[in-house]
Amino acid sequence: MRSFLGFEVRRSLSSPVNLVFLAGFPVLLYLLWTKVLDLASGPVSMVSMATYGAMGGALFIGGAIAMERASGWLRQLAVTPLPAHGYIVAKLVAGMLAVLPSVVIVLAAGALLGGVRLPAGTWLVLPLLIWIGVAPFAALGVAFGYSFRGQSANIVTMVVFFLLAVLGGLWLPVSRMPEGLRVVAEHSPAYQAGSLGWRALDGLPPTGTSVLVLVAWTALFVVLGVWRYRRTAWR
Template identity: 65%
Template sequence: MGSYLRLEMARNFRNPVGTIMLVIFPVGLYLLFTRVLNLAQQGQAGDFAAHSMVSMALYGAMGGALGVIGGAIAMERGKGWLAQLAVTPLPAHGYVTAKLLAGTAGVLPSIVAVLAAGALLSGVRLPPGTWPLLVVLILVGVLPFAALGVALGYAIEGQAGGLVTMTVYFVLAVLGGLWLPVEAMPEGVRAVAEYSPAYAAGSLAWGALEGRPPTGASLALLAAWTLFFAALALWRYRRAL
C-alpha cells in the first residue's frame, strides 16, 4: 500500500491547475463574506471573520476531497486502471485507505490559504498554537468526505457523477452549518444537522477558536461517519472490480 499511497500523493501535487482552483474558490468565498458583503453584525466582526474562516476552510477542503477524488476515479475507470489494479497484490482496503489519506493531504494548500487570508486580510488574531491546531483538526474533519468521494466515484458513472457529487457536497455543507449557523436553523432541521458529518467536523475547529478541546461526542460522531463512508467505499470498489 505504501507505494500506491506515494503514487497518489505525487499525482495530487502534480496538478497545479487543480491545486490553484482548490485555493481560489474557498479564499474567494471567504473574502466575499468578510470583506465585500461584510455580513458580520456590529461589534462581532472579529468573531465572524474567525468563524467564517474555519467554515470556509472546511468547505473548500470538503469540496476538494469529494471532487478531486471523484474526478480521479472517473479517469481511472475510463482508462481501465481498475483492470490493472485487480491483478496487483494491492488489497481493496489498501486502495481505499490510500485514496482516503492522499485525498485528505491534497486539500492542505486550500486550508492553509484560507487561514492565511483570515490572518493577513481579515485581521483574525489567534494564539500562535491555535493556527497549526486548526490545520490538523480540519484535516481530520475531511476524512469522512474523502471516503465519501471514493464511494460516490464508484457508485455513479458518467456526467451524473459530477452532478450528484456537487448536490451532496452542497447539502452536507449547508446542513453542517458552514453557510448558516446551525443555531439559526429551525428546531427540526437543527436536530438533524447536529448529527451531520460536516457539523461534527466543524465543531472540532470552531471549538478550538474558543480554546475548547474536541469533545468525545464530536470525535465519536466523526469516527462513525468516517467508518461508515469507508465501508461504503470498500463495498463499491469491490463491486467495480
C-alpha cells in the same frame, strides 16, 4: 504499493486545478461573507471556509476513482503487483494530503487579508483539527467512486457537497436555520467537522458528541464504500 502511493501523492499535490478549486473559491467566499456582506465573523468564517475546501477535496476522491474506472486505468492496474486494496489506500492518503495546502492557504488568507489574530497554539492546531474532521468525506468519496461512473460521479458529488456544506453551517451559521432543521444540521458530518475548529477558536477541545458523530459517519461511509467496492471489484 509504495511507488504507486508516491505517484498519487505527487499527482494530487501538483494539480493547479485542485489548488484553485479547494483554496481559491473558499478564500473568495470568506472575503464575500466577511468583507462584502458582513454575514459572519472573520475567525468563524475562516474556519468554515477552510473546512469547506478540505471537505470538497476529500469528497472528490470519488470523481477521480470513477473517471479512472471508466477509462480502463483500473483494468491496467489489475495486471500489476499492486494489491486490490492498495489503490483505495493510495487514493485516500493522496486525497487527504492534497487538502492540507488548501487549508493552510485559507487560514493564511484569514490572517493576512481578514486581520484574524489568534494565539500561536491555535494557529498550529487548527489545520490538524480541520484535516481530521473531513476524514468521513474521503470515505464517502470512495463510495461515490464505486457507485457512479465517469462524469456522473462528479455531478452527484458536487450536489452532495453543496447540500452538506449548507446544512452543516459552513456557509451560514446553523443558528439562523429553523429549529427543526437545526437539530438535523447539528448531527451532520459537515457541522461536526466545522465544530472542531470553531471550538478551537475559543480554546476549547472537541466535545465527545463531535467525536462520536464523526466516528459514526466515518464508519458508515467506510462500510458503504467497502460494499460498493466489493460489488464492482476490479480484481
